[in-house]
Structure formats: structure tokens, C-alpha cells
Amino acid sequence: MNGNEPLVLGIESSCDETGVGIVRGTSLLSNTVSSSMEEHVRFGGVIPEIASRAHLDALVPTLQQSLAEAGVTLEEVDAVAVTAGPGLAGALMVGVCAAKALAVATGKPLYAINHLVAHVGVGVLEADGERAGVLPQNLGALLVSGGHTEILRIRSITDDVEMLGSTIDDAAGEAYDKVARLLGLGYPGGPAIDRLARTGNAKLIRFPRGLTQPKYMGTAEEPGPHRYDWSFSGLKTAVARCVEQFEARGEPVPVADVAAAFQEAVVDVITSKAVLACRENGITSLLLGGGVAANSRLRQLTGERCSAAGITLHVPPLDLCTDNGAMVAALGAQLVMAGIGPSGIAFAPDSSMPVTTISA
Amino acid sequence: MLILAIDTSAVASAALVSDDAMEGVVGNFSTEDTRSHAEVLAPGINRMLAEAGITGPDIDAIVTGVGPGPFTGLRSGIATARTLAFVWQKPLYGMMSLDAVALEVAESTEAAPEFIVATDARRKEVYWARYTLEEGQLPQLVDGPHVGFAADVPDLPAYGAGAGLYPDALRANADFSSEQPDALYLGQFALARLAAGGELPDSTPLYLRESDAQVPGPRKRAL
Ligand SMILES: [Zn+2]
Numbered sequence: 001m002n003g004n005e006p007l008v009l010g011i012e013s014s015c016d017e018t019g020v021g022i023v024r025g026t027s028l029l030s031n032t033v034s035s036s037m038e039e040h041v042r043f044g045g046v047i048p049e050i051a052s053r054a055h056l057d058a059l060v061p062t063l064q065q066s067l068a069e070a071g072v073t074l075e076e077v078d079a080v081a082v083t084a085g086p087g088l089a090g091a092l093m094v095g096v097c098a099a100k101a102l103a104v105a106t107g108k109p110l111y112a113i114n115h116l117v118a119h120v121g122v123g124v125l126e127a128d129g130e131r132a133g134v135l136p137q138n139l140g141a142l143l144v145s146g147g148h149t150e151i152l153r154i155r156s157i158t159d160d161v162e163m164l165g166s167t168i169d170d171a172a173g174e175a176y177d178k179v180a181r182l183l184g185l186g187y188p189g190g191p192a193i194d195r196l197a198r199t200g201n202a203k204l205i206r207f208p209r210g211l212t213q214p215k216y217m218g219t220a221e222e223p224g225p226h227r228y229d230w231s232f233s234g235l236k237t238a239v240a241r242c243v244e245q246f247e248a249r250g251e252p253v254p255v256a257d258v259a260a261a262f263q264e265a266v267v268d269v270i271t272s273k274a275v276l277a278c279r280e281n282g283i284t285s286l287l288l289g290g291g292v293a294a295n296s297r298l299r300q301l302t303g304e305r306c307s308a309a310g311i312t313l314h315v316p317p318l319d320l321c322t323d324n325g326a327m328v329a330a331l332g333a334q335l336v337m338a339g340i341g342p343s344g345i346a347f348a349p350d351s352s353m354p355v356t357t358i359s360a
Numbered sequence: 361m362l363i364l365a366i367d368t369s370a371v372a373s374a375a376l377v378s379d380d381a382m383e384g385v386v387g388n389f390s391t392e393d394t395r396s397h398a399e400v401l402a403p404g405i406n407r408m409l410a411e412a413g414i415t416g417p418d419i420d421a422i423v424t425g426v427g428p429g430p431f432t433g434l435r436s437g438i439a440t441a442r443t444l445a446f447v448w449q450k451p452l453y454g455m456m457s458l459d460a461v462a463l464e465v466a467e468s469t470e471a472a473p474e475f476i477v478a479t480d481a482r483r484k485e486v487y488w489a490r491y492t493l494e495e496g497q498l499p500q501l502v503d504g505p506h507v508g509f510a511a512d513v514p515d516l517p518a519y520g521a522g523a524g525l526y527p528d529a530l531r532a533n534a535d536f537s538s539e540q541p542d543a544l545y546l547g548q549f550a551l552a553r554l555a556a557g558g559e560l561p562d563s564t565p566l567y568l569r570e571s572d573a574q575v576p577g578p579r580k581r582a583l
Contacts, residue, residue: 042575043573043574043575043576044576047571047573049431049571049572049573050571050573052431052432052435053431053435053565053567053571056435056438056439056442056565059439059442059443060442060443060446063443063446064446074447089432090431090432090435093397093398093432093435093436093439094435094439096398097397097398097401097402097435097436097437097439097440097443098439098440098442098443100398100401100402100440101402101439101440101441101443101444101447102443102447103402104402104405104406104409104444105416105443105444105447105448106447181576345402345403345406346399346400346402346403347399348396348398348399349398
């Protein structure tokens with residue numbers, strides 16, 4: 001195997017995107033994604049069984065296209081990497097079975113990879129001719145999507161990743177979807193609310209910021225039980241109650257203002273807690289990942305608060321922030337280059353794989 | 361002709377069958393377990409190939425059971441078969457999984473001229489199909505596959521683990537009351553059909569049930 005610049009193929013199927021990406025060392029060669037998002041629209045959220053059925057049908061065509069786009073053959077590939085978790089169990093299973101079959105058919109080593117750590121893996125990819133290659137020191141990662149809301153500390157992407165905080169109920173993107181449905185804005189909720197929020201006044205209504213009371217926060221010296229954690233289920237209830245109050249009074253619901261105030265509550269609490277976690281843990285570089293990285297207000301406020309705190313913010317290109325196979329390949333290549341052994345083909349997908357398990 | 365057959369509609373199983381080999385069997389394996397396909401299938405296939413001294417280029421076609429069966433397990437086999445067929449550039453065929461039990465019945469002394477094959481569909485239901493059998497012929501599928509309550513299945517001798525689960529509702533044959541579809545019989549059935557000039561369907565899964573997703577109704581107004 002080429003240990004300096006290994007050619008790695010990555011497969012992702014943990015939610016509703018079937019992704020296959022190929023990297024050579026830290027260079028991105030292809031990133032092919034097939035999404036079943038359209039099929040979930042009428043349900044207002046990702047339906048696991050529908051996502052799993054779509055993965056099964058998309059996998060081989062996506063694999064074929066990714067190889068063609070990279071201009072490489074399977075024989076040339078040095079290793080295969082696949083998301084083993086966390087994610088939807090039935091969805092993970094499809095990618096894992098395909099990856100194992102690839103390993104059986106080609107004899108290539110297989111790496112079973114943590115999806116959350118893979119989101120950080122894109123940080124090493126050289127995009128648009130810009131050289132990245134290595135991750136910055138004292139790195140943190142803020143991951144925000146329909147499936148997760150986490151702040152991680154990365155001491156070494158191949159052997160030392162720690163979860164500092166996460167949502168204790170809904171993911172931020174899930175809260176966007178639920179509130180968008182409440183406001184009649186359709187699915188996915190993120191882009192719809194972000195667009196409408198620009199025309200609304202976020203200051204007219206104040207929604208609660210979850211887990212910010214002193215009993216949850218504690219102090220830097222004596223942290224409370226949820227100092228860096230988030231909760232969005234109370235916020236969703238507060239928006240529902242607010243809408244009902246307008247309706248009960250017979251007044252039109254100021255949808256744009258509600259959307260703006262909701263977005264402000266989400267983004268405020270995400271960024272304030274993330275920056276707090278960075279400051280108190282010596283993190284000086286923060287990588288933003290996950291689909292909600294597309295949100296204009298989240299990018300803006302994270303940028304402002306990071307620069308005020310002296311933290312360098314990195315936002316990868318959006319197609320590398322959303323779930324994709326290139327991030328899996330990128331992390332796989334890092335593991336190969338670090339000399340970490342493959343996972344074999346007997347591992348089980350793990351829908352709640354902890355970030356401390358970088359590869360199985 | 362050498363076929364690699366895979367079925368994960370109930371247990372995980374795979375087989376290498378050939379019209380050149382003694383009894384047609386080059387290698388096979390199956391598990392008892394119906395819930396760990398993603399772990400055991402690839403290592404099982406790998407070991408079976410190694411023990412038989414077979415590599416991808418030796419294989420002429422891949423056959424996968426397309427169900428019916430519990431969805432997540434079923435997809436494990438189909439995803440595996442589709443990927444192997446893609447990498448090795450081999451033709452891929454589907455076989456209805458209950459056919460495996462039907463062939464096993466046909467080859468036994470227990471065979472009835474008309475019978476039911478049933479497997480566990482969970483949620484108190486069975487997957488079932490009705491077959492007829494003529495002397496010296498392959499079993500003929502005449503109805504199904506369906507999913508439903510055991511009580512609604514035609515009153516005929518019934519074979520397979522689905523029949524064994526509901527002995528009050530089905531005329532379960534005791535010798536077959538825990539029998540599951542096995543890739544070995546599926547592969548032999550496919551080989552026999554291809555040898556007879558028959559055609560086999562593609563690898564589209566037979567889910568028989570929609571996903572449980574509910575389209576959310578309109579939100580209740582507070583007024
Ligand atoms: Zn993700």
C-alpha cells in the first residue's frame with residue numbers, strides 16, 4: 001500500500017445521503033452524493049426505512065460514478081473506508097454491507113469509521129488549490145445538522161477525539177424541520193427559515209435558550225451537568241405556544257418574525273456554548289461541519305464570536321459539510337498514513353458509536 | 361456453471377453451486393441467527409470462497425434472495441450481492457426466497473402435491489406462497505408471495521419456520537417447522553431454471569409492506 005499518499009475510497013450511508021468519495025492522501029479526487037431528501041419531503045423529516053431503501057438502490061450507481069469522476073479503478077485503491085456509526089441502524093447497514101463486499105471482492109483493507117470524526121476529516125482536504133494537508137493545533141469541531149449537534153475536541157484525529165458537549169434531545173436541524181412544519185414552511189426547514197428570517201425582526205419575540213440556567217451551567221471551575229450541552233425540545237414547544245397565542249387572539253401569525261426569533265435563539269445558544277467550550281478547553285481553531293453550516297446566521301454569528309474570542313474559524317465548502325463519502329475517505333487516509341490497522345470485515349455497525357472510537 | 365448464491369431473508373446464508381460438482385455443492389454456510397447479517401455474511405462468504413479455492417473470476421453468476429423477509433436483514437444480502445456483481449462484473453439475478461424452502465420440500469419424501477411455504481414476517485404475520493408439485497418437476501409458484509396473518513393462509517400442508525410458529529392456524533409439517541430459506545437451495549433452484557433455459561428476475565427486493573411512515577396531518581389550530 002502507498003503509505004504516503006494512499007488512495008482511499010469512502011462510503012457514507014448513515015442518514016439520507018448515499019455518498020462515495022475518493023481521496024489520494026489529502027487530495028480530493030471525487031465526491032459523489034445521491035440524496036433521498038425529496039422522498040422525505042411529504043413526511044416532514046427523514047423516514048429511516050425510506051432512506052434505507054434508497055441507499056440500497058443508489059449505492060452501486062454512486063460507487064460507479066465516483067470511480068469514473070476520480071478517474072481511478074478499484075484495483076488502484078489502497079483501502080476502503082465506511083461509516084460504521086453513529087447513525088440510523090438500517091441505513092448504516094447498507095453501506096457497511098456494500099463496503100464489506102468491496103473488501104471481499106478486491107481483498108483491500110477496510111476501515112470502519114466514526115461519522116462524527118469523519119466530519120472533521122474534511123479539514124485536511126485541499127480545496128480549490130488551497131493547501132490544507134494538516135489540521136491546526138488545539139482544534140475543536142462544531143457539528144450541526146439534522147442528525148447531530150456536537151462540540152468536539154480533537155487532539156489527534158487518528159487517536160484522540162473527545163466529546164465536550166452535545167444535544168440532549170433534538171438535533172438543531174431537527175428543530176428547524178419541526179418549527180418549519182409548525183409555520184407551514186415545508187421541508188427541509190433550515191433553508192426555508194433562514195430565508196424568511198432575513199425579512200423578520202428577531203427582537204420582537206424572545207424564545208428560551210435551553211440549558212443556560214446556572215444549575216445546568218455551573219462555573220468553569222465547577223461545571224454543571226450540561227455546561228456545553230444543548231436542548232431544543234423546549235424551544236420547539238415555546239414556538240408552538242407562541243403561534244397558538246396569536247391564533248387564539250385572532251391575529252395573523254407574524255411568520256417572518258417568529259422564524260427570525262427562533263433562528264436567533266438556536267444560533268445564539270449554539271455559538272455561545274461552543275465558544276465557551278473552546279475558551280475553557282484551550283481550543284484556538286474551530287471547524288464548522290454538518291448541513292446547518294449552510295445557515296447564513298449561524299456562519300455569521302459563529303464568525304463574530306470566534307474572532308472576538310481569538311478563535312480561528314474554518315468552514316469547509318458546503319458539499320464537504322453535509323454528509324458525504326469524501327469525509328469518510330479523508331479520515332480513512334489519515335488512519336492509513338498514521339499506520340493504524342484496518343478493522344477487518346467482522347465488525348458490526350454501531351448506531352450509537354462514541355467519538356472516542358475513531359475506527360472499529 | 362458456477363453460481364454464488366446469497367440469501368438473508370431470514371438467516372444469513374451463502375452457497376457455491378455448480379452443475380459440474382458432486383451433488384452440485386461446492387461450498388456453503390448458514391447461520392442460525394436472524395439479526396446479525398451485517399457482521400457474519402461477509403466473513404462467511406470470504407471463508408467459503410477460500411475453503412473452496414474459488415475466486416471472483418471463477419464465478420459465472422451471482423444469485424440473491426430478494427425476499428420477502430425483514431427489511432434490514434434482507435437488504436444486507438442484496439447490497440452484498442449487488443456489490444460483488446459490480447466488482448467482479450458478473451450477471452446478477454434475484455430469486456424469490458421462499459422458493460428455497462419449496463425446492464427443499466420437493467426433494468424430500470414429505471412433499472405434498474400442493475403446499476404452502478411460510479416464514480416469519482414478525483408483527484404476528486407470515487410471509488407465504490402457494491406451490492404445486494408434479495413428479496420430476498421443479499415446484500411451481502401459483503400464488504404469492506404475500507404477507508398476512510396465519511389464519512388467512514389457504515388450508516394446505518405448510519412448510520417452513522412461519523408454519524412452525526403458528527401450529528394452530530397452519531398445517532405445519534413437523535420436519536420443516538423450523539426450516540428457513542437457505543442460499544444452497546436457492547442457488548440450486550436458480551441453476552436448474554437457467555439450465556432449463558428459463559429466465560430469472562433482477563435483484564429488486566420484495567418488501568411487500570410499505571414503510572410505516574405517516575404523512576403528518578395538518579396542525580390543529582388553537583382556535
Ligand atoms: Zn453528519
